[in-house]
Amino acid sequence: DAKTTQPPSMDCAEGRAANLPCNHSTISGNEYVYWYRQIHSQGPQYIIHGLKNNETNEMASLIITEDRKSSTLILPHATLRDTAVYYCIVRAQGGSEKLVFGKGMKLTVNP
Amino acid sequence: DAGVIQSPRHEVTEMGQEVTLRCKPISGHNSLFWYRQTMMRGLELLIYFNNNVPIDDSGMPEDRFSAKMPNASFSTLKIQPSEPRDSAVYFCASSSNDLIYNEQFFGPGTRLTVL
Numbered sequence: 100d101a102k103t104t105q106p107p108s109m110d111c112a113e114g115r116a117a118n119l120p121c122n123h124s125t126i127s128g129n130e131y132v133y134w135y136r137q138i139h140s141q142g143p144q145y146i147i148h149g150l151k152n153n154e155t156n157e158m159a160s161l162i163i164t165e166d167r168k169s170s171t172l173i174l175p176h177a178t179l180r181d182t183a184v185y186y187c188i189v190r191a192q193g194g195s196e197k198l199v200f201g202k203g204m205k206l207t208v209n210p
Numbered sequence: 211d212a213g214v215i216q217s218p219r220h221e222v223t224e225m226g227q228e229v230t231l232r233c234k235p236i237s238g239h240n241s242l243f244w245y246r247q248t249m250m251r252g253l254e255l256l257i258y259f260n261n262n263v264p265i266d267d268s269g270m271p272e273d274r275f276s277a278k279m280p281n282a283s284f285s286t287l288k289i290q291p292s293e294p295r296d297s298a299v300y301f302c303a304s305s306s307n308d309l310i311y312n313e314q315f316f317g318p319g320t321r322l323t324v325l
Binding site: 133137140142145186197199200 | 214243245252253254255258266301303313314315316317318319
């Protein structure tokens with residue numbers, strides 16, 4: 100079972116920041132927060148991950164609360180191509196550790 | 211980089227037939243994962259290999275499903291006999307234990323339709 104809770108959907112205006120929330124209240128000390136997204140008809144794509152510090156890469160920023168029970172993925176300037184299902188996943192570090200996908204959250208970026 | 215390669219991209223078959231899905235992971239990756247995605251069940255892990263050895267096959271639905279990884283550059287997922295409820299998109303993904311981020315790279319998927 101997925102250990103995360105996300106709202107089922109969210110809309111965002113093109114060019115605005117999209118803030119995608121995720122709750123993971125039962126996260127363990129050795130578990131990371133991962134974000135993937137799946138654009139229609141494609142395989143999931145890795146976005147970012149973090150343990151307890153905020154992280155930023157060329158795609159997005161990840162803000163994790165101090166108690167690590169929730170996090171927010173931020174797409175600073177959403178484009179139409181960011182329309183996708185976004186998955187928040189917690190898992191232990193390790194290349195062979197499996198990902199458990201929940202239902203995810205459908206983000207629709209509107210023109 | 212070619213990325214993860216899956217074949218065929220689309221497969222239509224009749225109930226009872228054998229179906230073989232193929233995957234070529236990214237060169238140098240030592241973990242390989244097979245997922246299945248349906249509207250009802252979402253994206254679920256079927257089996258994964260590490261260094262060509264199956265580590266966890268608890269997601270394989272039943273004995274009709276089997277997966278092999280004879281070498282580091284090739285894996286197959288076989289369904290025999292196939293049933294209409296096996297219709298889904300099957301994704302293969304690979305990752306490297308040596309990568310700092312351990313991210314999984316997914317292939318484009320195989321859309322299977324069993325009539």
